Amino acid sequence: MGRLFLITLQGRIYSCRHCDTHLGIADDIISKSFHCRHGRAYLFNNV
Structure with a gap:
């Protein structure tokens, strides 16, 4: 799978x-x- 970071x-x-x-x-x-298909959301530059 990969390493956990x-x-x-x-x-x-x-x-x-x-x-x-x-x-x-x-x-x-x-x-x-911001709105997505599931409702209200926050739009982040970096997560």
Whole structure:
């Protein structure tokens, strides 16, 4: 499969509500009014 690559993020972060995995930094948000086929979403520059 591949190697697992983990990075611990610093500052204001967004994480999974179920497993608490760090997903992205607040500074990387492009849009908070983005919509995907499942509903409202945040659009990140880097995740």
